[in-house]
Amino acid sequence: MSGVTLTQAVKKYGDTQVIHNVDLQIDEGEFCVFVGPSGCGKSTLLRMIAGLEETSAGQIDIGARDVTHMDASDRGVAMVFQTYALYPHMTVEENMGFGLKMNGVPKAEIKAKVGEASRILKLDDYLKRKPKALSGGQRQRVAIGRAIVRGPEVFLFDEPLSNLDAELRVDMRVEIARLHKDIGATMIYVTHDQVEAMTLADKIVVLRAGRIEQVGSPMQLYKDPDNRFVAGFIGSPSMNFLNGVVEGGKVRIPDLNRVIEANVTLPGEGKPVLVGVRPQHIRVSEQGDDLTLDIRERLGGVAYDYLLTKNGDKITVETDSDEEIDEGSTVTIEFDLENTMFFDGETEQRLR
Numbered sequence: 498m499s500g501v502t503l504t505q506a507v508k509k510y511g512d513t514q515v516i517h518n519v520d521l522q523i524d525e526g527e528f529c530v531f532v533g534p535s536g537c538g539k540s541t542l543l544r545m546i547a548g549l550e551e552t553s554a555g556q557i558d559i560g561a562r563d564v565t566h567m568d569a570s571d572r573g574v575a576m577v578f579q580t581y582a583l584y585p586h587m588t589v590e591e592n593m594g595f596g597l598k599m600n601g602v603p604k605a606e607i608k609a610k611v612g613e614a615s616r617i618l619k620l621d622d623y624l625k626r627k628p629k630a631l632s633g634g635q636r637q638r639v640a641i642g643r644a645i646v647r648g649p650e651v652f653l654f655d656e657p658l659s660n661l662d663a664e665l666r667v668d669m670r671v672e673i674a675r676l677h678k679d680i681g682a683t684m685i686y687v688t689h690d691q692v693e694a695m696t697l698a699d700k701i702v703v704l705r706a707g708r709i710e711q712v713g714s715p716m717q718l719y720k721d722p723d724n725r726f727v728a729g730f731i732g733s734p735s736m737n738f739l740n741g742v743v744e745g746g747k748v749r750i751p752d753l754n755r756v757i758e759a760n761v762t763l764p765g766e767g768k769p770v771l772v773g774v775r776p777q778h779i780r781v782s783e784q785g786d787d788l789t790l791d792i793r794e795r796l797g798g799v800a801y802d803y804l805l806t807k808n809g810d811k812i813t814v815e816t817d818s819d820e821e822i823d824e825g826s827t828v829t830i831e832f833d834l835e836n837t838m839f840f841d842g843e844t845e846q847r848l849r
C-alpha cells in the first residue's frame with residue numbers, strides 16, 4: 498500500500514494546458530476525492546496517475562517510486578470506470594480472474610483471490626452468471642472485484658456510480674465506503690457529485706479549470722472555505738451570496754436595504770463584497786418586504802423556501818415543514834453574524 502504524490506504536474510494537449518502545476522499529497526490508506534464542475538480536469542488528473550494519459554511536465558510518485566513515465570500496467574494501480582466494460586461471454590468469476598489469468602497466475606491462486614473479492618463484495622451467489630443477468634449495481638461490483646483481485650497499491654475510481662439510478666447510487670456509495678474500511682487501501686475517486694465527495698472522502702480536492710482551489714477534509718472545506726467557489730460548491734443546497742458594498746466600515750446589502758457589521762478585514766470604502774450565508778442559517782420573517790417568497794418545497798422533515806430579491810436573485814432558506822407563511826408573501830430574512838462569511842467582490846477570496 499502506498500500514497501501518491503503529485504509535484505508540479507502539468508497536462509497539455511498541443512498548446513492547450515488543461516492541468517496547471519498541481520502539487521498534491523495523498524497519504525497511504527487515504528480516501529481522496531477529486532470534485533469540480535464539468536471540464537475542470539478531474540478525469541485527466543486521475544488518468545495521469547493511472548498512466549492512461551501522458552504527464553507533460555512534473556512528477557508523479559506512488560509510494561517511493563517515480564512512475565511519471567511508467568506504463569500503466571507497471572504502476573500498481575487498478576481503475577474502475579463509469580462503464581463497467583465486462584466481457585459479455587464470460588461469467589462473473591471469469592471476468593474477475595481474467596487479468597490474473599493473462600498474467601499467468603496459477604489457477605488455484607486466481608480462485609482464492611476471486612473468492613476473497615467475491616466475499617468482500619457479496620457476489621458469491623452470482624459467480625456463475627454472465628453480466629447480462631446482473632443489475633447495474635451488481636455489474637459495477639464485478640468491475641470493482643476485478644480491481645480488487647489485482648491487489649493494487651492504489652484504487653482509482655472514475656465516476657463509478659454515475660450510470661446507476663439514484664437509490665442504487667446511495668447503496669453503492671455505502672458499499673464503497675465499507676470496502677475502503679475493510680481493505681484500507683489508498684483510493685482516489687472522481688465525481689462531480691458533492692454529496693458523494695462529502696460522504697466518502699477523508700480528503701477532498703476541489704478543482705476548477707485545471708487548478709486546485711482548496712484541499713481539506715469535508716468539514717474543513719464546509720466550515721472554512723478559502724473562496725467563494727469552494728463555499729458555493731461544498732454544501733447542499735448551496736450557500737447564498739448577497740451583493741454588498743463597504744460603507745463606513747460595515748457592509749451595506751442593497752437588496753435587503755440594510756447595513757450589517759462585519760468581523761473581518763474589509764476592502765476599501767465603496768468596494769464590493771459578497772455576503773455568504775448557508776440556507777440553514779437564515780430565518781424568513783414577515784417583518785419586512787424586501788423579498789418575495791416565491792415557492793416552498795416540502796421534503797418531509799425539512800422544507801426549502803425559495804425567495805426572490807427585487808432584482809430577481811434567488812435566496813434559498815431551509816426551514817421546517819410546519820412554517821405557515823404563504824407563497825407569494827412579501828418577507829425579509831434574518832441571519833446571525835457568526836454564521837456569515839464575507840468574500841472580496843473582486844477576487845472572490847474569503848475575507849478573514
Ligand SMILES: Nc1ncnc2c1ncn2[C@@H]1O[C@H](COP(=O)(O)OP(=O)(O)OP(=O)(O)O)[C@@H](O)[C@H]1O
Pocket residue numbers: 510513515533534535536537538539540541542689
Ligand atoms: N484529447 C483532448 N484534447 C484537448 N483537450 C482535451 C482532451 N481531453 C480533455 N480535454 C480537455 O481537458 C479539460 C479537462 O477534461 P476532463 O475530462 O479531465 O474534465 P472533467 O473534470 O473530468 O469533466 P467531466 O466531469 O465532464 O468528466 C476539458 O476542458 C477538456 O475539454
